Each structure stands twice: as C-alpha cells, then as structure tokens.
Amino acid sequence: MKRIFRFLLKCCVWFVILTVLWVVIYRYIPIYYTPLMAIRSFENTEKSSTFKHNWVDIEDISIHLQKAVICSEDQKFINHNGFDIEAIEKAYENNKKSKRIKGASTISQQTAKNVFLWPNRSWLRKGLETYFTFLIEKLWSKERILEVYLNSIEMGNGVYGAEAASQHWFGTSAKGLNINQSAAIAAILPNPRRYKAQPATSYISARKQWIIKQMGFYGPLKFPKKDDENSKH
Numbered sequence: 103m104k105r106i107f108r109f110l111l112k113c114c115v116w117f118v119i120l121t122v123l124w125v126v127i128y129r130y131i132p133i134y135y136t137p138l139m140a141i142r143s144f145e146n147t148e149k150s151s152t153f154k155h156n157w158v159d160i161e162d163i164s165i166h167l168q169k170a171v172i173c174s175e176d177q178k179f180i181n182h183n184g185f186d187i188e189a190i191e192k193a194y195e196n197n198k199k200s201k202r203i204k205g206a207s208t209i210s211q212q213t214a215k216n217v218f219l220w221p222n223r224s225w226l227r228k229g230l231e232t233y234f235t236f237l238i239e240k241l242w243s244k245e246r247i248l249e250v251y252l253n254s255i256e257m258g259n260g261v262y263g264a265e266a267a268s269q270h271w272f273g274t275s276a277k278g279l280n281i282n283q284s285a286a287i288a289a290i291l292p293n294p295r296r297y298k299a300q301p302a303t304s305y306i307s308a309r310k311q312w313i314i315k316q317m318g319f320y321g322p323l324k325f326p327k328k329d330d331e332n333s334k335h
Contacts, residue, residue, distance in 0.1 A: 121218075121233075121234070121237065122237065122241075124218070125218075125234070125237045125238055125241050125242075126241055128217065128250070129241055129242050129246060132157040132253075133157065133217060133250060133253065133254060134155070134157055135155075136216055136217050136254050136262075137216075137217075137218070137219060137220050138215075138216045138220070138221055138254070138256070139153070139155065139254075139262055141220060141221065142256075142260070152259070152260035152261070153260050153262075154258075154260060154261045154262065154266035154269070154270055155253075155261075155262040155263050155266050156263065156265040156266050156269075157253050157263065157265070158253065158263075158264065158265045158276055158277075159249065160245060160248065160249035160252070162265075162275070162276060162277045163249075163252055163264045163265075163276045163277065164264075164276060164277055164278065164279035164280075164284055165323060166279055166280060166281045166283075166284035166285075166317075167252070167264055167268075167276065167279050167284040167287060167288070168248060168252070168323055169284075169317050169320060169323050170281075170284040170285045170287070170288035170313050170314075170317060171209070171248075171251075171252065171288045171291070172209070172248075172320070172323070173288070173313055173316035173317050173320050174285075174288040174289065174291060174313050174316070175208075175209055175212070175288070175291060176208045176209040176210075177316070177320065178208075179208060179209045179210070179244070179248070180244055180323075180324070180325065180326065182208060182210075183239055184208060184210040184211065184235040184236060184238070184239040185208060185210075185211070185232075185235070186208050189208075208235075209247065209248065209251050210235050210238060210239055210247055211231055211232075211235045212251060212255065213235075213238060213247055213250050213251040213254070214231050214234035214235040214237075214238055215227070215231050215234075216251075216254045216255060217234075217250060217254055218230075218234045219231060219234065243325065243327075244325050244326060245325040248325075252264045252276075253265075255291065255294075256294040256295065257270075257271075257287055257290070257291070257294050257299075258270055258271065258290070258294055258295070258298075258299070259294070259295045261294070264276035264279075264287075267287050267299070268283070268287070271283070271286070271287060271298075271299040271300050272299075272300065281314060281317070282310070282314070283299075285310040285311075285313040285314045285317070286299040286300060286302055286306065286310050287299050288310075288313050289302070289306045289309040289310045289313060290306060
C-alpha cells in the first residue's frame with residue numbers, strides 16, 4: 103500500500119509540475135493548434151472540409167469583436183475569477199426543471215477546455231477544466247485569456263479564430279471588423295458549425311442586434327493589471 107501511495111503521490115506531483123509548466127509556456131507563445139482542432143479534423147473526413155486558422159495578437163483584433171464576444175458570452179469576464187457562480191446556480195436550477203440543458207461556462211472555462219482538453223462532456227473533463235481554469239486565471243492576464251480565446255474558438259465549420267473568421271465571413275482582417283460584422287460573428291458562437299454570420303438568418307440578425315445593444319450598455323473595455331487581478335483573488 104505504501105508503494106502504491108508513493109507512486110500515486112509522485113504522479114500527482116508530476117502532473118501539477120507539467121501542467122503548470124504547460125500553462126506558463128502558453129502564456130507567452132502563439133497557440134497554433136489545439137486538441138479541439140485535432141478532434142474536428144478527424145471528424146471532418148470529407149475532401150471538401152476546410153481548416154482555417156491564423157494566429158494574430160490581440161492588438162490586431164478589432165475592439166468591436168472583443169466587446170461583442172464578451173457581451174455575448176460572458177459579461178462578467180473582466181471581474182470574475184474564472185467562474186460565474188450566479189450563472190452556474192441559475193443553470194443548475196434550470197437543468198433540474200427543463201430537458202434543455204443550459205451551460206454556464208465563462209470565457210476562461212471555454213479557453214481552458216478548447217486549448218488544453220477535449221469537447222465531450224464528462225465529470226473527468228469538467229474537473230480538469232476547473233483545474234486549468236484556475237491555473238490560467240492565476241498565471242495569465244485577462245487580456246491574454248481573451249487573446250487565446252479569440253484565436254482558438256470555432257467561428258465556422260473548420261474556421262478557428264478571429265482572423266480566419268473575418269476573412270471567411272467578410273473578406274477583411276480581424277483588425278478591420280466593424281461593429282455589425284463583429285456582432286454577427288459573436289452571434290454564431292453558440293453553434294458555429296450550424297449558424298452563418300453571413301448571410302444571417304432572422305434568428306442571427308435578432309441576436310446580432312441584441313449584442314450591439316449590450317455593447318452600448320457595457321461601455322469602454324478596460325483590462326485590469328495583473329496586480330489588480332491578484333488583489334481580487
């Protein structure tokens with residue numbers, strides 16, 4: 103039993119060391135390929151399937167798209183510590199009553215899942231997602247989390263990240279997106295393999311207008327300094 107315990111303890115220690123090192127490295131380098139992209143490439147075996155992804159720094163992503171995504175996906179992103187407790191409680195109560203499952207994942211959680219893990223639902227993956235969310239919130243800035251998120255998420259079938267999506271949907275760079283184009287891309291994020299930013303259906307058009315209204319309420323986008331973030335935690 104002692105040998106088993108020591109072996110398990112060593113495994114846990116090495117797991118923490120390696121994952122922390124992994125997260126620290128990803129704090130500084132562009133992330134060109136993720137587990138999600140690999141999984142999708144195996145799922146899309148048709149010859150006509152596409153893969154589009156171009157990493158760009160956050161300075162080269164329109165502030166309109168940054169705000170649109172925050173207003174659409176996680177309006178408390180700047181202030182929370184990786185988890186929106188109120189949203190989790192609401193989702194839990196809804197899921198007890200309704201067959202339609204609602205999620206409460208923050209941008210930080212989605213980033214952890216897309217970059218370090220796999221998309222399938224399971225208790226193991228959810229536990230690891232919580233762990234990696236904690237790490238990136240501690241070791242990355244909010245600006246870095248958003249930068250990685252905007253470069254790694256699906257924004258179309260086989261289209262990943264802001265630059266590829268901007269070129270795919272509107273024939274422009276991520277930096278050149280206007281407010282309407284940004285809101286259209288943010289509007290399809292709940293199901294980017296099904297919805298289209300252009301031409302937009304009535305549902306996407308209505309969702310786009312809601313996002314633009316939320317952007318007006320939100321005000322200027324200001325990232326806290328890392329010292330300020332740590333003081334909140």
